[in-house]
Every structure is written in C-alpha cells, then in structure tokens.
Amino acid sequence: MQELTSTRLNPLVDPHLHVWHGEVALYLFLGGIVAGMMVVTGLLTLRKKHEEPSRAMAMLPLAAPILLSLGMFFLFLDLEHKLNALRFYLVFKPLSPMSWGSWILLVVYPVVILQAWTTVPGDVRDAVLRRLGRFAFLAKGSDWALANTRRVALVSMIAGASLGIYTGLLLGTMGARPMWNSAILGPLFLTSGLSTAAAFMLLYRLSDRERSLLGKLDMGLISVELILVSLWMIGLSTGSQISQDGLASIIGGPYTTAFWVLVVALGLITPLFAEWLEIKHGTVPGRSAALMVLAGGLALRWILVYGGQYTGWIESIALR
Amino acid sequence: MSVRYGMAIDTKSCVGCAACVIACKKENNVPNGHSRDWIFTSTIGSYPELSMTIESRRCNHCENAPCVTVCPTGASYVGPGGTILVNPDKCTGCKACIAACPYGARFVDPRTGSIDKCTFCLHRIEDGLSTTACQEICPTSSIFFGDLSDPESEIAQVLAERDNYTLLPEAGTEPRHYFLK
Numbered sequence: 001m002q003e004l005t006s007t008r009l010n011p012l013v014d015p016h017l018h019v020w021h022g023e024v025a026l027y028l029f030l031g032g033i034v035a036g037m038m039v040v041t042g043l044l045t046l047r048k049k050h051e052e053p054s055r056a057m058a059m060l061p062l063a064a065p066i067l068l069s070l071g072m073f074f075l076f077l078d079l080e081h082k083l084n085a086l087r088f089y090l091v092f093k094p095l096s097p098m099s100w101g102s103w104i105l106l107v108v109y110p111v112v113i114l115q116a117w118t119t120v121p122g123d124v125r126d127a128v129l130r131r132l133g134r135f136a137f138l139a140k141g142s143d144w145a146l147a148n149t150r151r152v153a154l155v156s157m158i159a160g161a162s163l164g165i166y167t168g169l170l171l172g173t174m175g176a177r178p179m180w181n182s183a184i185l186g187p188l189f190l191t192s193g194l195s196t197a198a199a200f201m202l203l204y205r206l207s208d209r210e211r212s213l214l215g216k217l218d219m220g221l222i223s224v225e226l227i228l229v230s231l232w233m234i235g236l237s238t239g240s241q242i243s244q245d246g247l248a249s250i251i252g253g254p255y256t257t258a259f260w261v262l263v264v265a266l267g268l269i270t271p272l273f274a275e276w277l278e279i280k281h282g283t284v285p286g287r288s289a290a291l292m293v294l295a296g297g298l299a300l301r302w303i304l305v306y307g308g309q310y311t312g313w314i315e316s317i318a319l320r
Numbered sequence: 321m322s323v324r325y326g327m328a329i330d331t332k333s334c335v336g337c338a339a340c341v342i343a344c345k346k347e348n349n350v351p352n353g354h355s356r357d358w359i360f361t362s363t364i365g366s367y368p369e370l371s372m373t374i375e376s377r378r379c380n381h382c383e384n385a386p387c388v389t390v391c392p393t394g395a396s397y398v399g400p401g402g403t404i405l406v407n408p409d410k411c412t413g414c415k416a417c418i419a420a421c422p423y424g425a426r427f428v429d430p431r432t433g434s435i436d437k438c439t440f441c442l443h444r445i446e447d448g449l450s451t452t453a454c455q456e457i458c459p460t461s462s463i464f465f466g467d468l469s470d471p472e473s474e475i476a477q478v479l480a481e482r483d484n485y486t487l488l489p490e491a492g493t494e495p496r497h498y499f500l501k
Contacts, residue, residue, distance in 0.1 A: 008358035013424035019415040080413025081433035087393040087410050098392035098416050176422035313422035
C-alpha cells in the first residue's frame with residue numbers, strides 16, 4: 001500500500017502539469033505550415049524546370065505572413081505577463097530553444113514577405129508600388145529582391161527549415177516531460193509542417209500539374225512522417241522507465257484514442273492511401289485528403305502539447 | 321570557495337505541521353491558492369508494518385537548473401550563493417520554466433503574471449539574518465540552511481554525519497535541497 005498526500009497548492013502543476021493549452025498547439029500548427037510553405041515555395045522557385053505558376057500558386061506565399069502573424073498572436077495570448085513580451089528580443093540565450101525560436105521568428109518575417117514579393121504576379125506588384133510610390137526605397141527593395149529571386153528562395157528554405165525544426169525542439173528539449181523528450185520531434189514537426197503546407201496549398205485552385213506535384217510530394221512526406229512517428233515511439237518505448245512512462249498517455253492513457261484515430265488513422269494513413277489511389281488512377285489530387293492532413297497535423301500538435309504535460313517525473317518522486 | 325546555499329530537512333523529526341508553509345506565505349506574501357513550499361507525506365507498507373516519511377519540499381535550487389537553461393529572457397537566473405531566482409521585470413510568463421522543472425516547484429503569481437518560487441529567503445540572508453522563514457518557525461528544528469561549501473557550517477556537518485538523499489538525482493539537476501534519513 002502506498003498512500004501519498006501533498007499540501008502543495010499549485011493549480012498549474014497538480015494533479016499534472018497543464019501550463020500550455022490550445023494557443024500553443026495552434027501556434028505550433030500555424031508555425032509548421034508557414035515553415036513548410038517557405039521550404040516548398042522556395043523549392044519550387046529553385047527548380048530548374050521552372051514553369052509559369054498558376055495565379056493561385058503565385059499568390060499563395062502571401063498567406064505565409066498572415067498565418068505567421070496569427071500564430072504569433074496565439075503565442076502572445078499564452079503569455080501570462082504580456083507587457084514583457086519585448087523582453088524576448090533584449091537578450092539571446094543560446095541554450096534556450098524558446099530564445100532561438102523568438103529570434104528565428106524575427107528573421108522569418110522579412111524573409112516570408114520578400115519571398116511573397118518575388119512570387120506574386122507582376123500586376124499585383126505594380127499595383128502595390130503605384131499605391132506606395134512615394135516610398136522610393138520600396139521600389140529599390142523590390143528591384144533588389146527580383147534580381148535575387150533564387151537567393152531569397154534559398155534563404156527562405158533555410159529559415160523555414162529552422163522554424164519547422166524549432167517548433168519540435170521547443171518540446172523535444174524538455175527533459176522534465178518524458179513524452180516530449182526526444183530529438184526526433186524536431187524533424188517530425190518539420191516533416192509534418194511540410195506536409196500540412198502542401199495540404200494547405202492543395203486547398204486552392206492550382207493547375208493540374210501543380211496539384212499532381214504537391215500530391216506526390218505530400219505522399220512522400222506522409223511516409224517519412226510515419227517513419228518518424230514510429231522512431232519516436234521506438235525510442236521512448238525502449239528507453240528507461242521514465243521514457244516508457246512517457247508513452248503512457250498515448251498507449252492506454254487518456255490520449256490513446258485521439259492519437260491513433262485522429263493523428264495516425266485520419267491524419268496519416270487515410271490521406272496516404274487516398275493520395276496513392278489518386279496517383280495510381282491518374283486522377284488529380286482533391287481537397288478531402290488535404291483536409292485530413294491538416295486536421296491530423298493540428299491533432300498531432302494538440303495531443304502532444306496536452307499529452308506531454310500529462311507525463312512527468314513528479315509521479316516518480318511520489319513513489320521513491 | 322564561493323558561498324553555495326543549501327537546505328536539509330530532517331525527515332526523522334519533521335512532524336508535518338506545515339508551520340513552514342504558513343511562515344513562508346506570510347514572509348513572502350505568497351498569493352492565495354499557491355505555495356512556495358509544501359508538506360509531502362508518503363505512507364508505505366501494510367498494517368501493522370507501515371512506514372511514514374514526511375518531507376518539507378520546495379524549489380531544489382539545482383546546481384544544473386533546467387528552468388534557468390530554458391528561460392528565453394534571462395528572468396530565471398542563478399543568484400547569490402547559487403540560489404535560483406526569478407526577476408519579475410524580465411519574466412514574460414511563457415511558463416517554459418514550469419514545464420522544464422521536474423519538481424513542480426514553480427507557479428504563476430496571478431497578481432503579476434510572473435513566475436514565483438522559493439528564494440531560500442535570500443532577502444533575509446542579505447539583511448544579515450542567518451535563517452529562512454521556514455527554518456525559523458520550525459518547532460522541531462528539522463530544517464537546516466547554510467553554506468554547503470563551508471565545512472564548519474551546521475548544514476555541511478549534518479550532511480557529513482547523516483545519510484541523506486535528494487529528489488530525482490537521475491534527472492541530472494544536482495539539487496541542493498537534501499533530506500536526512
């Protein structure tokens with residue numbers, strides 16, 4: 001028999017940690033899409049066989065700064081002391097993943113705007129410049145960006161990959177939360193971000209060629225994501241008792257059904273099968289598989305944010 | 321050698337009266353519904369062979385503090401004597417330190433939105449007092465506090481003389497909060 005009592009009054013820690021909520025999951029999800037869009041659109045720009053993109057594809061990078069702003073708004077909502085938000089930018093802490101993330105986001109903003117500028121149709125650029133003609137530096141900046149389209153695309157891919165990995169490492173470096181404590185979360189969140197970005201782009205009226213390309217890309221990314229999810233689970237399940245306990249919330253614990261149904265079945269396996277069928281039968285990828293990928297990407301982050309907080313060393317302390 | 325503050329709790333003499341918890345709340349104006357220290361009681365075995373351990377717990381002021389490492393603004397920092405402190409003027413309330421602490425020692429002060437925790441009553445020590453509020457109030461003198469690096473200090477001597485343990489040494493945090501067996 002073990003009877004444990006504690007007089008601790010800490011509403012965010014007891015009975016288990018619950019400091020981060022939906023705002024953080026949404027931020028990680030939107031950040032992942034933005035990271036993925038930066039890499040995918042950069043990749044499309046750098047392709048040698050460059051063909052004229054459809055208008056929707058050319059306009060899509062404009063969504064990145066909007067989604068990023070929305071994500072950062074959710075992150076801002078999560079802060080308990082909002083007036084101190086600028087403190088993130090008064091210091092750089094090289095060992096703090098959140099400090100890295102803050103500075104990466106600062107770099108990402110101008111890069112996504114520059115990248116969007118280089119990809120939008122010429123008539124849109126001209127219309128904007130006409131309206132803002134009095135700001136001569138904008139025209140100069142535009143000329144510079146257009147002359148360096150490939151460089152902008154390359155920087156965008158690097159910044160996007162950094163952002164995507166960071167969203168996973170933010171959780172993955174938390175040694176106190178066994179479910180999160182895996183470096184695999186970095187590449188997993190990056191891959192998921194790339195996949196959800198491709199799915200997000202597939203929601204728009206792209207050309208058939210672009211749809212096929214993104215469908216094939218997404219299929220590959222989902223396959224890699226399945227491998228990474230498996231590696232993450234193998235790593236935890238073959239680790240110490242604490243690591244094994246880290247998986248408890250999705251194997252038999254309160255998030256088991258949600259994880260296996262929403263993330264694995266609905267978000268990964270079903271769209272993978274649907275995209276494989278589309279390619280096999282030579283049809284153009286539709287929107288239903290893309291919607292499932294997006295729902296699965298959000299569910300992955302939502303369940304990891306909540307499920308990870310359900311695990312900790314505190315139980316071990318209690319049972320010493 | 322530089323000062324390294326530490327604390328030890330005598331689990332043989334602690335009766336779990338929680339006077340330390342009340343003294344801390346009064347000394348540090350801890351908000352309602354929160355506590356910087358707490359009493360943890362574990363009863364193990366089957367009647368009549370039962371054993372009970374009572375521990376007065378708080379921040380472990382770890383030598384290798386994950387809360388300090390993850391803090392993105394430097395609000396969590398290593399203060400005088402190696403104490404782990406929070407500067408509310410720098411704290412954004414991102415709660416990364418709460419998630420990083422394996423001991424559940426931190427909380428959000430609802431009045432300010434900043435993170436709060438045990439400071440080893442550093443303000444008292446800097447004012448020239450030699451005891452923390454919890455130590456001073458303890459009716460069974462179960463709390464020892466002092467400089468771990470001074471072999472003549474009471475805490476260094478009691479730790480040298482008696483078996484002791486820390487919480488979760490396997491977490492690699494190197495706590496400076498001990499429990500005497």
